[in-house]
Amino acid sequence: MSLSRTITLHQPKRLEIGAGASARVGAWAGDAERILIIASPHTAGFAERLGLGGQVSVFDAIPGEPDIATFDAAMSAAREARPDLVIGLGGGSVMDVAKLVAAMWDGEQALADVAGPDRVAGRNARLVQIATTAGTGSEAGIRALITDPGKGNKIAVESPHLIADLAVLDPELTFSVPPAVTAATGIDAMAHCVEAFTNRNAHPVIDGFARMGIALVGRYLARAVRDGSDTEAREGMMLASFYGGICLGPVNTAAGHALSYPLGTLLHLPHGLANAIIFPHVLAFNEPVAQAKTAEVVAALGLGDGDLLTAAHAFCADLGVEMRLSAHGATDDQLPRFASDAHAIRRLMDNNPRDMTQDEVLAIYRAAF
Structure with a gap:
């Protein structure tokens, strides 16, 4: 400290x-x-x-x-x-x-x-x-x-x-929020916590909020998706979201949100859905330089010991999120513009624990396509 x-x-x-x-x-x-x-x-x-x-x-x-x-x-x-x-x-x-x-x-x-x-x-x-x-x-x-x-x-x-x-x-x-929206927004809450937790500007105080938020997502998100009237699960997810919001102030997000923003502004995807699609790819990209903290995320979400990208992708998909950009109206010729715009969001990209070139950004979009 x-x-x-x-x-x-x-x-x-x-x-x-x-x-x-x-x-x-x-x-x-x-x-x-x-x-x-x-x-x-x-x-x-x-x-x-x-x-x-x-x-x-x-x-x-x-x-x-x-x-x-x-x-x-x-x-x-x-x-x-x-x-x-x-x-x-x-x-x-x-x-x-x-x-x-x-x-x-x-x-x-x-x-x-x-x-x-x-x-x-x-x-x-x-x-x-x-x-x-x-x-x-x-x-x-x-x-x-x-x-x-x-x-x-x-x-x-x-x-x-x-x-x-x-x-x-x-x-x-939140009882009336549909399952697909519950899943996507819940992953967005998790992404706030994870991106602050693995951030270049991470701070021990904020790490505490991030850990609590990630653990709540691991415990309650699937339950909230399965049963929208599960009061305990809904309340747990609201608290996870609140903790994620606290993380944004002193630390903020990183490459995951930078890559999600063009999907909102240009493809008009809802913010939570855009973050859900991108989350597994950036988590796996950053793992080599944030191994200990990524291992905590894996444990909290129950992702297991296999390939991280595959496991994180399955976590989101199993919640009912359509993870293919192509299924949401994206076309291959749009991907370079997405990559250019995302790479230029330096207020977030510069927070990422691992430097990401524009070509690497494009590769993530292609993998998500």
């Missing part, structure tokens, strides 16, 4: 976790006069569970991969509602937009002004984040990602002003 670099660890001021926890939001938010709920069409219906008073507005037009136009529309809704409390009610995309809206709706900054680390001036409203999936861990973190469709990449904003005042993990809100 004495040789570790200095880190700053941000966490939500308050965490409510457990079946029915979402019903406690209203009591916490009792003094809020104007509330704006950011949601997707699939999650807006959960608003009635929150027990809110005051004047409540809902903006429920958040898609799977929110872009600049989505952000602008949400900001317009906020400027009309003038909220003193913003609630993100959904998955990572919803919560990322909610973070930015809470911080920026009544300020002078534009999205371009806040791109990058520590450029957000402040926050204009309190923020509640209520997760309805177990994957991104966005409710725990200080980052938000918005797609720039013109450039085909992600705009990343990082600021302590984006941390939630209250985070809520209510497993009952």
